Amino acid sequence: xxxVQERIPGRIEDPLSTLPPSLNPPARIxxxxxxxxxxxxxxxxxAKPTLGHLDPRFLEVMxxxxxxxxVVFGTRNELTxxxxxxxxxxMETMIVNLVEPxxxxxxxxxxxxxxxxADVARRAGAEVxxxxxxxxxxxxxxxxxxxxxxxxCKLLCVVHAETSTGAHQAIPPxxxxxxxxxxxxxxxxxxxxxxxxxxxxxxxVDAAYSGTQKCLSCPPGLAPVSFSARAADFMAKRRHxxxxxxxxxxxxxxxxxxxxxxxxxxxxxxxxxxHEALRLALEEGLEAxxxxxxxxxxxxxxxxxxxxxxxxxPDEERLPQLTPVAIPEGINDAQGRRFMLEQFGLEIGGGLGxxxxxxxxxxxxxxxxSRRNVHLCLxxxxxxxxxxxxxxxxxPLQAAADALNG
Amino acid sequence: xxxVQERIPGRIEDPLSTLPPSLNPPARIxxxxxxxxxxxxxxxxxAKPTLGHLDPRFLEVMxxxxxxxxVVFGTRNELTxxxxxxxxxxMETMIVNLVEPxxxxxxxxxxxxxxxxADVARRAGAEVxxxxxxxxxxxxxxxxxxxxxxxxCKLLCVVHAETSTGAHQAIPPxxxxxxxxxxxxxxxxxxxxxxxxxxxxxxxVDAAYSGTQKCLSCPPGLAPVSFSARAADFMAKRRHxxxxxxxxxxxxxxxxxxxxxxxxxxxxxxxxxxHEALRLALEEGLEAxxxxxxxxxxxxxxxxxxxxxxxxxPDEERLPQLTPVAIPEGINDAQGRRFMLEQFGLEIGGGLGxxxxxxxxxxxxxxxxSRRNVHLCLxxxxxxxxxxxxxxxxxPLQAAADALNG
Numbered sequence: 001x002x003x004v005q006e007r008i009p010g011r012i013e014d015p016l017s018t019l020p021p022s023l024n025p026p027a028r029i030x031x032x033x034x035x036x037x038x039x040x041x042x043x044x045x046x047a048k049p050t051l052g053h054l055d056p057r058f059l060e061v062m063x064x065x066x067x068x069x070x071v072v073f074g075t076r077n078e079l080t081x082x083x084x085x086x087x088x089x090x091m092e093t094m095i096v097n098l099v100e101p102x103x104x105x106x107x108x109x110x111x112x113x114x115x116x117x118a119d120v121a122r123r124a125g126a127e128v129x130x131x132x133x134x135x136x137x138x139x140x141x142x143x144x145x146x147x148x149x150x151x152x153c154k155l156l157c158v159v160h161a162e163t164s165t166g167a168h169q170a171i172p173p174x175x176x177x178x179x180x181x182x183x184x185x186x187x188x189x190x191x192x193x194x195x196x197x198x199x200x201x202x203x204x205v206d207a208a209y210s211g212t213q214k215c216l217s218c219p220p221g222l223a224p225v226s227f228s229a230r231a232a233d234f235m236a237k238r239r240h241x242x243x244x245x246x247x248x249x250x251x252x253x254x255x256x257x258x259x260x261x262x263x264x265x266x267x268x269x270x271x272x273x274x275h276e277a278l279r280l281a282l283e284e285g286l287e288a289x290x291x292x293x294x295x296x297x298x299x300x301x302x303x304x305x306x307x308x309x310x311x312x313x314p315d316e317e318r319l320p321q322l323t324p325v326a327i328p329e330g331i332n333d334a335q336g337r338r339f340m341l342e343q344f345g346l347e348i349g350g351g352l353g354x355x356x357x358x359x360x361x362x363x364x365x366x367x368x369x370s371r372r373n374v375h376l377c378l379x380x381x382x383x384x385x386x387x388x389x390x391x392x393x394x395x396p397l398q399a400a401a402d403a404l405n406g
Numbered sequence: 407x408x409x410v411q412e413r414i415p416g417r418i419e420d421p422l423s424t425l426p427p428s429l430n431p432p433a434r435i436x437x438x439x440x441x442x443x444x445x446x447x448x449x450x451x452x453a454k455p456t457l458g459h460l461d462p463r464f465l466e467v468m469x470x471x472x473x474x475x476x477v478v479f480g481t482r483n484e485l486t487x488x489x490x491x492x493x494x495x496x497m498e499t500m501i502v503n504l505v506e507p508x509x510x511x512x513x514x515x516x517x518x519x520x521x522x523x524a525d526v527a528r529r530a531g532a533e534v535x536x537x538x539x540x541x542x543x544x545x546x547x548x549x550x551x552x553x554x555x556x557x558x559c560k561l562l563c564v565v566h567a568e569t570s571t572g573a574h575q576a577i578p579p580x581x582x583x584x585x586x587x588x589x590x591x592x593x594x595x596x597x598x599x600x601x602x603x604x605x606x607x608x609x610x611v612d613a614a615y616s617g618t619q620k621c622l623s624c625p626p627g628l629a630p631v632s633f634s635a636r637a638a639d640f641m642a643k644r645r646h647x648x649x650x651x652x653x654x655x656x657x658x659x660x661x662x663x664x665x666x667x668x669x670x671x672x673x674x675x676x677x678x679x680x681h682e683a684l685r686l687a688l689e690e691g692l693e694a695x696x697x698x699x700x701x702x703x704x705x706x707x708x709x710x711x712x713x714x715x716x717x718x719x720p721d722e723e724r725l726p727q728l729t730p731v732a733i734p735e736g737i738n739d740a741q742g743r744r745f746m747l748e749q750f751g752l753e754i755g756g757g758l759g760x761x762x763x764x765x766x767x768x769x770x771x772x773x774x775x776s777r778r779n780v781h782l783c784l785x786x787x788x789x790x791x792x793x794x795x796x797x798x799x800x801x802p803l804q805a806a807a808d809a810l811n812g
Contacts, residue, residue: 020474020685022447022682023454023678024454025454026457026463028461032458035458035459035671037456038456041428043456045428045429047450049431050436050441050444050619051432052753053626055434061431067424067426085490085652086671086672086673087670088652088671092652116651123650211671213671219456219676220459220674221675241528241529242529243529245494245497245522245525246494246498264493265493267625267626267627267676269676269679270673270676276429279425347458352668
């Protein structure tokens with residue numbers, strides 16, 4: 001066996017002299033675009049003893065996760081499982097397993113995540129047709145029909161809940177155009193899952209991915225995905241290997257499915273967290289959960305409007321779990337957010353792309369979506385604006401209460 | 407805002423009637439090829455409150471992780487960070503960032519992970535030259551020189567610690583041949599990091615990846631990687647985009663480096679766990695840690711040999727942290743491992759490839775590498791063999807004690 005090598009003295013600073021202390025992160029309230037607050041029982045589940053990835057007791061946990069994911073996705077798709085990466089790994093999983101070089105792919109681009117999907121699809125060799133609309137707006141079926149220009153497409157990809165803008169895309173109307181084009185209907189459900197209805201089977205969706213750190217209120221690190229039998233059939237007929245080994249569902253399905261063949265070592269403790277987060281979502285009941293998000297979001301918006309602020313997405317396209325609010329003229333974005341973080345321990349998000357510097361994104365996701373947090377956030381936003389000399393006309397807390405009681 | 411849709415009654419079973427109970431995983435002793443046992447303080451760190459991925463307090467945690475990773479990798483490489491996936495995502499990160507279509511890549515194949523690396527490189531468009539030797543053996547520099555046949559190569563890839571066989575590749579002798587070929591020297595350190603010396607700078611290694619769930623004793627889910635300035639220069643000169651968006655270091659380095667530009671949401675709580683696992687490794691001291699692995703492995707091997715069992719790797723190429731032991735004739739592999747799991751709560755690993763069914767892989771990794779576990783494992787293996795009628799000649803516990811005292 002090779003000898004233990006002497007380390008070269010002084011080559012790297014003595015680790016002990018610079019060893020950081022053990023972690024002591026502050027307890028923030030997470031009301032940005034994600035990660036969202038994590039319920040205590042989810043944190044506790046994550047800290048339970050690690051099992052081996054082929055332990056029979058762990059295989060039971062996997063089955064339960066799949067069963068619960070099917071319920072939250074509104075599907076009976078057998079090919080439903082969490083991928084071992086964050087939401088963007090879910091996006092890449094969907095694309096690389098379904099796209100072959102030269103495939104024509106329609107992608108709706110109305111924010112950061114549609115833009116990202118187009119990029120991922122190009123890297124997989126797709127001929128991407130970007131269907132564009134203004135950030136903060138959603139798509140009509142006509143927009144896709146026109147962009148396709150009568151040519152068949154392999155995939156029609158769209159973001160269900162644009163985290164960068166707060167826009168809520170209606171999905172059922174897109175099914176018809178996908179069918180006309182012979183395309184698989186593919187969804188980004190990162191911010192929608194667990195916060196608004198997701199009904200893959202009822203809507204005829206063929207492929208979808210999500211993330212754990214939004215309305216499921218689980219720490220970031222996993223990407224639930226689901227594929228219809230039709231999508232699985234497309235995969236089975238591929239002519240080229242999937243370009244990613246790590247995300248190749250042809251192998252991963254054998255670990256999550258019947259054979260339990262080793263592919264990569266599953267992130268055991270993250271999966272414990274997802275198990276508990278799904279349990280909490282189903283214990284609450286999905287309808288009750290959606291209603292909670294909707295009602296509290298109405299209260300938040302009423303409060304923000306009472307401060308004289310305006311929302312950057314039309315009401316009928318607005319996501320309850322993510323509210324993009326225009327920063328008033330003369331108010332500094334970063335300074336305002338820093339004030340809220342330092343004075344209130346409250347995190348909200350800044351804007352991205354054309355919304356950078358002029359928009360705050362306020363999340364009300366999962367465990368963070370509570371009446372307490374609505375009031376806290378309105379107080380903090382008011383104080384932050386006040387600190388920069390903005391004077392608030394109305395009574396935001398009363399407006400929020402009225403919205404809840406109304 | 408779209409209305410909450412009615413769920414179709416009876417389409418999916420009533421979730422509440424089938425909701426699984428909260429998790430209660432048994433406390434195993436993990437002495438397989440990984441995941442290994444996780445120290446209690448690492449589990450506690452993981453359960454600390456989730457921070458936002460751009461929170462200033464979290465950015466400090468990232469810096470500390472990078473600093474500690476540099477020490478355990480034996481490098482000052484600026485481009486050192488954990489990727490948001492398991493060890494295999496680290497492998498794919500190394501390959502897709504360094505390989506362009508048509509590049510000639512030498513890969514040492516002497517087990518599962520060399521085989522996997524060749525597969526990943528082919529999917530990235532490389533022309534792969536497999537350098538083969540028997541499973542359980544390691545490579546001479548000559549083997550690579552001959553396989554290259556005088557032609558330059560872009561990468562020379564080899565597995566430092568083959569988890570599938572327990573073979574320990576000597577790295578410094580390979581540097582000269584890599585230089586002759588103009589190749590970047592690229593290492594799989596998944597099972598080596600934290601268990602045996604890894605000295606990227608002293609050895610002239612250009613790229614390396616690891617996993618958290620082996621000798622770092624952190625749950626699976628992250629893949630530390632490190633790239634030399636020369637490798638970073640290769641990346642900067644790429645002619646084609648990196649095929650994976652999720653693993654594209656050109657963007658990820660801006661999040662881990664100075665600009666803190668958002669790429670994907672980092673797996674916050676997994677990073678807490680890695681922070682604490684690295685702290686524990688450095689608090690113990692790397693030399694002390696390597697010595698612990700070596701001494702206890704000698705005790706384990708002495709005990710196994712006292713039972714009449716043989717080790718499937720020659721002593722001079724044997725990894726301390728993973729011992730492949732031949733299963734005696736007539737003993738059923740799966741039955742034996744099930745016995746140890748059920749009767750002792752002890753997990754050891756089975757063999758893979760040509761070692762399937764005839765080899766057990768016993769890990770002594772990180773927190774699991776203790777005298778208590780050496781004795782437990784010898785007792786359990788003895789009992790499992792006894793239950794299948796194998797009679798043990800010597801006194802394995804005494805042999806283990808003698809090895810430690812000798």
